[in-house]
Amino acid sequence: MGMATETQYHVLAVDDNFIDRKLVERLFKISSFxxxxVDSGSKALEFLGLVDNDHVNKSSCPPSVPSALHQEMEVNLVITDYCMPGMTGYDLLKKIKESSSLKDIPVVIMSSENVPSRISRCLEEGAEEFLLKPVQLSDVKRLRPHLLKGKSREQNQLEAVQEAQELQVQEQxxxxxxxQExxxxxxxxxxxxxLQEQLxxxxxxxxxxxxxxxxxKPVEEFSPERTRPRYNELTMI
Known part of the structure; x- marks a missing residue:
């Protein structure tokens, strides 16, 4: 039963390095996610439904995921490499946090370089964690509370939408x-x-x-049967 609940979480992993990308994918799948x-920040935005036209036009590689797939698959966490060509992980983080529809998705940054200023900047911009590569299974376990937090935010948003719909129905x-009255x-x-007409x-x-x-009634009073006896009496006299 617990396994079925965990598989509900969907992670979007972004890294231009094939080996690092596959490692992250394997670690999360081991944890039942x-x-x-995707291999770039622009493709991540496209998957999330927030297309960055400038980066998409410059990219020679076609998207590795269908552009409309985000409408069917809910993303509960984004984990992205910091150093990527075109759009860095920091740029991707800013794009997500600036979007009204995506800002509540937890974002985790990973990097092979331990640069304090870089870490601080990402955390100040809204990143949940900054992980050093290579990512370990223990790091993935540390991210579980952020996934739960993302789920609770989505649940609150869903409840808010339902309340708004109920209020709209009541107003109608x-x-x-x-x-009707x-x-x-x-x-x-x-x-x-x-009824008055019938009355x-x-x-x-x-x-x-x-x-x-x-x-x-008057006609009956003057009928021949009633006058005839009087006439007979007069005749006899």
């Missing part, structure tokens, strides 16, 4: 409520008018029936 490797319901009132008024029609029918009965 999913790893994607509030906007529709007066319209008005529709109900109109339906009630229409029903009341129909008026019933009263009219009742009055018509009463008038018909009233006319029939």
């Amino acid at each position: 999913h790893v994607t490797t 319901k509030q906007e529709l409520q007066p319209v 008005l529709q109900v009132q109109e339906e009630e008024l229409k029903l009341e008018e129909e 008026v029609l019933q009263e009219s029918e009742q009055q018509s029936t009463q008038q018909s009965n009233t006319k029939r």
Whole structure:
């Protein structure tokens, strides 16, 4: 069960040196992480969805990963070499931290040179760690808290998006409520008018029936059957 949870973490490894790149990939895979490797900072940005056109145009090598793949694969940590041609690891770090959509991704810098000023500059810019090459398995284990931190940030962002969506739905319901109430009132008024019309029609029918009965009564009083006995009596006299 623990292994399945660890494989959820996705690491993007950036290094122009093939051997160092494969070493980092192997160490993270041993630790049950999913790893994607690229050989330049520009390709890393392309994978992350933040294309740097200047560096891409200057690069003669095609991207080693599909440009749209970042939309399907979530990156939980970026580990990059400091010294690379074109775009250094420090430049890549700055690009990531300047991006509103990528700034929460933990970034780790690695280098074969132990230069204090370089280390300080990277840490001040937002790097989580500065590792000296060759990277060891113990270094990878040290990075696990940063992966967890990156996951918690993403979870908070997801919850914030869900809350915003729920708030939007509530606002839409509030906007529709007066319209729905008005529709109900109109339906009630229409029903009341129909009932009133039925009552008026019933009263009219009742009055018509009463008038018909009233006319029939005088006719019955003057019928031949009623006058004939009186006529016979007069004749006998």
